[in-house]
Amino acid sequence: xxxxxxxxxxxxxxxxxxxxxxxxxxxxxxxxxxxxxxxxxxxxxxxxxxxxxxxxxxxxxxxxxxxxxxxxxxxxxxxxxxxxxxxxxxxxxxxxxxxxxxxxxxxxxxxxxxxxxxxxxxxxxxxxxxxxxxxxxxxxxxxxxxxxxxxxxxxxxxxxxxxxxxxxxxxxxxxxxxxxxxxxxxxxxxxxxxxxxxxxxxxxxxxxxxxxxxxxxxxxxxxxxxxxxxxxxxxxxxxxxxxxxxxxxxxxxxxxxxxxxxxxxxxxxxxxxxxxxxxxxxxxxxxxxxxxxxxxxxxxxxxxxxxxxxxxxxxxxxxxxx
Numbered sequence: 001x002x003x004x005x006x007x008x009x010x011x012x013x014x015x016x017x018x019x020x021x022x023x024x025x026x027x028x029x030x031x032x033x034x035x036x037x038x039x040x041x042x043x044x045x046x047x048x049x050x051x052x053x054x055x056x057x058x059x060x061x062x063x064x065x066x067x068x069x070x071x072x073x074x075x076x077x078x079x080x081x082x083x084x085x086x087x088x089x090x091x092x093x094x095x096x097x098x099x100x101x102x103x104x105x106x107x108x109x110x111x112x113x114x115x116x117x118x119x120x121x122x123x124x125x126x127x128x129x130x131x132x133x134x135x136x137x138x139x140x141x142x143x144x145x146x147x148x149x150x151x152x153x154x155x156x157x158x159x160x161x162x163x164x165x166x167x168x169x170x171x172x173x174x175x176x177x178x179x180x181x182x183x184x185x186x187x188x189x190x191x192x193x194x195x196x197x198x199x200x201x202x203x204x205x206x207x208x209x210x211x212x213x214x215x216x217x218x219x220x221x222x223x224x225x226x227x228x229x230x231x232x233x234x235x236x237x238x239x240x241x242x243x244x245x246x247x248x249x250x251x252x253x254x255x256x257x258x259x260x261x262x263x264x265x266x267x268x269x270x271x272x273x274x275x276x277x278x279x280x281x282x283x284x285x286x287x288x289x290x291x292x293x294x295x296x297x298x299x300x301x302x303x304x305x306x307x308x309x310x311x312x313x314x315x316x317x318x319x320x321x322x
Contacts (some may be wrong), residue, residue, distance in 0.1 A: 084128020
């Protein structure tokens, strides 16, 4: 009997040893809401990021929360086929503490640590994408002053887990990283039920209103209503307003044209020029600025800006006399 059960016990021990790493590593619902990160229950986290369509350069964000106690906090990241960053912030103030860069070509674990002076609630963000059509994976290991979150739901009720496949804009075609087209699954046939025609309501006949005798009574009453007697009380005649009188006088003065002033009589010497054709120029020297003879012409420059020219050969008499 001992010989029969010995191999069974060895195989059970080997199976238990093989499942120990899987028991130590937990997979959580991946939160994409920074206000409702997924709580970390154990010292390790495993997750995956699906590939996006060709030309979609967006990064995928996953958020986790845990607690750090005073001391050295150690975080180890091992990723596969991912390009991006792993950042740790303080909850609330979002002060950056640790930053680890992920490379798709590098699959070896990377460890970084930070010293905490006091107990801190921390938020870890994984922001990455896969450069190919294959899914990218990551594993996080916490050590040192790490403290898991106990109690509460694994994910907020208002938060939905990250979708396994990225969304696609309607009307576009999905292709691989090398440009090959990806066939979309045929949509399920939809059964449309023809709507029954709605019967039109039958219009109700409109009643014809007969003339009401009560509507004619007011007209008769108005005709029979005696006219009200006017009061014979005498009224005082309104006195005249002096302001209106003054206004009429002012208006009359404004509309009456003022007589033009009579021109002042001209005094002083006068310029007299008589020509052969009988033209006589006789004006006061006060209206003349200058009299000159130029090129056989008598040029008279008046003060109002006008100029008179008389041929010297036609002048019979020219004099300036008082």
